[in-house]
Amino acid sequence: MAETVLEFQPDLNLDLSADRIQQEDMPTEEMLVNMGPQHPATHGVLRVVLRTDGEMVLEAVPHIGYLHRCAEKIGETLQPYQYIPYTDRMDYLAGMNNNFAFALAVEKLSGLEAELTARVKYIRIIFCELNRIASHLVAFGTYGLDLGAFTPFLYAFREREYILDMFEATCGARLTYSYITIGGVTHDVPENFIDVCTEFLDYFEPKVVEYNNLLSHNHIFVKRTANVGVISQEDAIDYGLSGPVLRGSGIKFDLRKAKPYGGYDEFEFDVPVGSGEKGRTGDCWDRYIVRVREMEEAVRIIRQALEKLRGTAGQETLHKKGKSLKLPEDEIYFEIENPRGQLGFYVAGDGSTIPSRVKARGPSFCNLCVTERVCHNVLLGDMAAIIGSLDVVMGEVDR
Amino acid sequence: MTPEEITDILKKQFGAKIAGFKFETAHPRVEVEKSAWPEVARFLKSDPRLQLNFLRSIASLDLLEDEKFVAIYDLLSMRPPTKGGDAWTMENEFSVHVSTERSNPHIPTVAQVWPAADWHERETYDLMGITFDDHPDSVIDQDGTHPRRILCADDWVGHPLRKDYKFPMEYHGIPAVTEFDQTRPIH
Numbered sequence: 001m002a003e004t005v006l007e008f009q010p011d012l013n014l015d016l017s018a019d020r021i022q023q024e025d026m027p028t029e030e031m032l033v034n035m036g037p038q039h040p041a042t043h044g045v046l047r048v049v050l051r052t053d054g055e056m057v058l059e060a061v062p063h064i065g066y067l068h069r070c071a072e073k074i075g076e077t078l079q080p081y082q083y084i085p086y087t088d089r090m091d092y093l094a095g096m097n098n099n100f101a102f103a104l105a106v107e108k109l110s111g112l113e114a115e116l117t118a119r120v121k122y123i124r125i126i127f128c129e130l131n132r133i134a135s136h137l138v139a140f141g142t143y144g145l146d147l148g149a150f151t152p153f154l155y156a157f158r159e160r161e162y163i164l165d166m167f168e169a170t171c172g173a174r175l176t177y178s179y180i181t182i183g184g185v186t187h188d189v190p191e192n193f194i195d196v197c198t199e200f201l202d203y204f205e206p207k208v209v210e211y212n213n214l215l216s217h218n219h220i221f222v223k224r225t226a227n228v229g230v231i232s233q234e235d236a237i238d239y240g241l242s243g244p245v246l247r248g249s250g251i252k253f254d255l256r257k258a259k260p261y262g263g264y265d266e267f268e269f270d271v272p273v274g275s276g277e278k279g280r281t282g283d284c285w286d287r288y289i290v291r292v293r294e295m296e297e298a299v300r301i302i303r304q305a306l307e308k309l310r311g312t313a314g315q316e317t318l319h320k321k322g323k324s325l326k327l328p329e330d331e332i333y334f335e336i337e338n339p340r341g342q343l344g345f346y347v348a349g350d351g352s353t354i355p356s357r358v359k360a361r362g363p364s365f366c367n368l369c370v371t372e373r374v375c376h377n378v379l380l381g382d383m384a385a386i387i388g389s390l391d392v393v394m395g396e397v398d399r
Numbered sequence: 400m401t402p403e404e405i406t407d408i409l410k411k412q413f414g415a416k417i418a419g420f421k422f423e424t425a426h427p428r429v430e431v432e433k434s435a436w437p438e439v440a441r442f443l444k445s446d447p448r449l450q451l452n453f454l455r456s457i458a459s460l461d462l463l464e465d466e467k468f469v470a471i472y473d474l475l476s477m478r479p480p481t482k483g484g485d486a487w488t489m490e491n492e493f494s495v496h497v498s499t500e501r502s503n504p505h506i507p508t509v510a511q512v513w514p515a516a517d518w519h520e521r522e523t524y525d526l527m528g529i530t531f532d533d534h535p536d537s538v539i540d541q542d543g544t545h546p547r548r549i550l551c552a553d554d555w556v557g558h559p560l561r562k563d564y565k566f567p568m569e570y571h572g573i574p575a576v577t578e579f580d581q582t583r584p585i586h
Contacts, residue, residue: 065550070559072526109425237477240454240515253477253487271486332425333473333494335455346458346471361456361473369518398550 028054037066041146041384044394048371050383057383060375062368067398075358080106080347081182081323083358088176090360091396093138096131096167097338099180100124104262105334105345106182106355110325119312120184120319121263126197126305127167127179129298133204134163135339136291136298139391143288144215146388147224152215159207162200166193183322194306201299208296216289225288226279229374229386236282239370242363243341244294245390248274248287255337262336267304269297284389291391294339326353340364340391362396400491402427405449413439428471428494433506436497440509443474443493450476451493454513457520459527463562466501468529472509499529508534508546521549528558 036047045066051059071086078086080102087102088095107113141156164174169190171179179186190196215221231241236249246253254271256264272293274286327349335344341363348357367390374386406420406429416435421428431439443451451474458471476491499506508531510516520531524546534546548555557564568574 065548065552068550070526073559237452238514240513251477251487252480252485253489255489257486258489259492330424330426331471333456333458333471342455344456344473346456346473348460357458357460359456359458361458365518365522366515369515373514 035383042387043392046394052380055380057375057378057380060371062371064397067394071399072358075355079353080325084181085178088178089395090362090399091338091340091393092175093393094131094135094339095177096127096180099178100128101336101343102345103180103182105332105347108334109330109332109347109349110327112183112321115319116184117315119315120317122305122309122312123185123189124180125263126302129301130163132298132339133295134160136295139291140211143388146384147221149215149221159204166196181322182325183319184317188317194310197306201303205299208292211292216292222278222285225284225385228284228382229389230280231282231370231374235373240366241370244287244290245367247290249282250274255335255342267301269300284385287389327355338363341367360399362399364392364396368392368397402493405491405493408448412442426494428496430496433497433499437507437509440512444512449491451491453477454515457523459523459529461562467498468501468504468527469496469498470506470523470529471496504529505532507532510535518549521546525549525551526558526560528561
């Protein structure tokens with residue numbers, strides 16, 4: 001039998017891109033669009049200037065600074081323990097972690113860290129991880145909101161409420177805690193804290209399955225996020241990304257594992273990474289699912305820490321030196337793993353009680369700088385998905 | 400690798416361009432001549448022994464008495480997993496001080512080496528007033544060619560983190576005086 005010859009020869013050079021169809025159907029022209037500063041999908045006062053052509057975004061340039069308070073200058077006028085409330089207001093969704101980063105940097109600089117009790121160590125880790133869950137719950141809820149799913153937001157805030165109640169019972173505040181301070185924590189935990197916390201963890205763990213059924217594997221949600229806003233491993237490192245944004249690109253790097261601080265080396269937990277389950281590695285869905293899985297890991301850490309906390313009853317929780325600490329003529333740069341990434345503090349002392357320089361390296365600030373690189377020839381509708389998946393908090397970007 | 404070993408490698412490669420070092424501190428670092436800094440930066444990133452591929456932060460110091468500014472670069476080497484594990488590791492941590500005279504602060508940019516430096520350098524210019532030459536996002540105005548401001552408004556005068564910064568009394572008609580008898584904001 002003779003070789004079959006296809007009569008229809010497909011033209012492989014045929015350009016089927018949206019661009020060509022648009023040009024034939026409806027002429028478009030380039031237009032500059034301001035997305036923000038007041039836009040629900042930018043999570044605060046972020047302005048992104050978009051150069052658009054029809055539905056395509058050719059270029060996106062973020063403009064920041066609307067919330068700038070020069071917190072670093074304020075740091076040069078206050079003692080470290082007085083500066084703690086200002087760190088709360090940087091990443092206001094993860095106040096505990098911010099307190100922890102600054103307190104630990106100052107304690108390492110002044111050598112106070114060695115004098116802290118085991119109880120302080122475990123309380124700090126428990127509250128940081130609880131705050132990590134609370135922060136990721138907001139990220140999870142608002143990300144659904146960005147993409148048109150209202151219900152997950154209500155679910156997330158329902159669970160977050162329990163965590164905030166625990167914080168309120170312990171230190172009196174629900175958002176800006178100033179709980180972890182130089183030399184320990186301001187109050188010991190309430191008597192029934194271990195029981196209440198265990199009860200919450202038992203309640204919370206099945207909820208993560210519910211979130212996955214509700215949003216993570218929702219067909220519409222997957223369509224909106226998979227294969228969108230892919231960040232390669234090279235870009236992730238070049239642009240200094242960190243936290244779930246870095247791990248979403250498949251880089252298994254977590255400071256709690258790579259360089260354990262504050263006692264994290266005593267706990268067993270995994271570091272979830274994105275692996276391109278629904279699309280390509282490093283897309284919006286990968287970054288999203290890393291946050292959901294980190295909540296489960298945080299539960300594991302808290303359970304272990306609660307066990308260890310039981311054995312430390314009666315130990316001192318606040319070192320007296322914290323309020324009269326003299327900083328040596330030296331400097332330190334110290335980073336911890338915040339819910340959003342690596343939060344670093346550079347502190348320089350000059351022999352007095354007031355530091356001569358405080359600098360914060362905010363993870364949101366560094367994660368946001370990749371926007372220009374990623375939002376290049378994407379659809380306008382994907383902008384909300386990409387910016388939401390970076391999970392920036394403008395209070396920390398602008399400081 | 401310890402900071403001492405990294406410094407030895409750098410000294411062998413660059414000799415006198417490594418202006419100094421300090422190890423007995425919470426923040427071990429070397430000081431690099433500012434003219435050689437881009438060359439040293441490329442070496443730090445590309446040398447297979449060092450591979451400091453991750454720029455964590457650029458801090459800055461105003462040393463009013465010594466008449467100089469210092470830019471502090473904190474670097475990290477993030478290495479892909481080797482056999483028997485999937486976790487990326489942190490091999491080296493290192494930091495570099497680059498100082499410049501206070502009267503005319505200029506440092507060559509390293510944004511071509513680490514793209515992350517782009518925003519950090521813009522922030523450092525904005526708040527401390529160190530001009531990074533050849534920055535990819537530069538503007539030209541009455542202050543000369545400098546990186547675009549990032550946190551303050553484009554028409555802001557001065558650099559707030561300098562020790563001799565004078566707080567403005569008003570901005571576009573908005574007074575900075577909050578109390579009736581207060582002549583300047585209290586800080």
